[in-house]
Amino acid sequence: MLAVKEAGLFMDYAAIFGEAEALVSGPGSPAQRLQALCDLLKAKIPHYDWFGFYVAEAGKPELFLGPFAGEPTEHTRIAFGKGICGQAAATKEVFLVPDVSAADNYLACSLKVKSEIVVPVFAPGGFDYDKGRGAGEVVGEIDIDSHTKDAFTEEDRDFLDSLAILVAQDVAALRQ
Numbered sequence: 001m002l003a004v005k006e007a008g009l010f011m012d013y014a015a016i017f018g019e020a021e022a023l024v025s026g027p028g029s030p031a032q033r034l035q036a037l038c039d040l041l042k043a044k045i046p047h048y049d050w051f052g053f054y055v056a057e058a059g060k061p062e063l064f065l066g067p068f069a070g071e072p073t074e075h076t077r078i079a080f081g082k083g084i085c086g087q088a089a090a091t092k093e094v095f096l097v098p099d100v101s102a103a104d105n106y107l108a109c110s111l112k113v114k115s116e117i118v119v120p121v122f123a124p125g126g127f128d129y130d131k132g133r134g135a136g137e138v139v140g141e142i143d144i145d146s147h148t149k150d151a152f153t154e155e156d157r158d159f160l161d162s163l164a165i166l167v168a169q170d171v172a173a174l175r176q
């Protein structure tokens, strides 16, 4: 993980990941730990203007909104297949959308949002990258909006894929 300077802030992804690990192994309930993580990452990474978790319903192809940092959203429930979040859940793939105005299956939260990345979170222990993403069960996802067009890089994708593994147990604990 690289270190990048942005908006006057030095972002050392490896160091930030270390802080995330400390939070996730720290005290509190799964929801409290994930909330602290949302607050940390929104504060530390300038292009993360909205950082949140969606959780997959158990036994129903639908996501519900979990902990988040940023403006409230009307999209508190999203069916698999709908919007960027629903497509990521249905296909199990990372969706990196550099320009949301060019996306045809997109659920707008705010006119300020210009780009988005959604990274599936797979059931803890049940996901083996060598077997491919299709082998995992989606228990939720990480969703990030940016007010900057083309804000997300491969660095974000790698960081968030690792973060998805880190948070898998806490996200799975929020399923209903």
Ligand code: SME
Residues within 6 Å of the ligand: 050, 073, 075, 078, 082, 083, 084, 085, 086, 105, 106, 107, 108, 109, 116, 143, 145
């Ligand atoms: N834009 C998302 C909806 C969720 S908000 O970004 C918080 C989508 O198209 O699925």
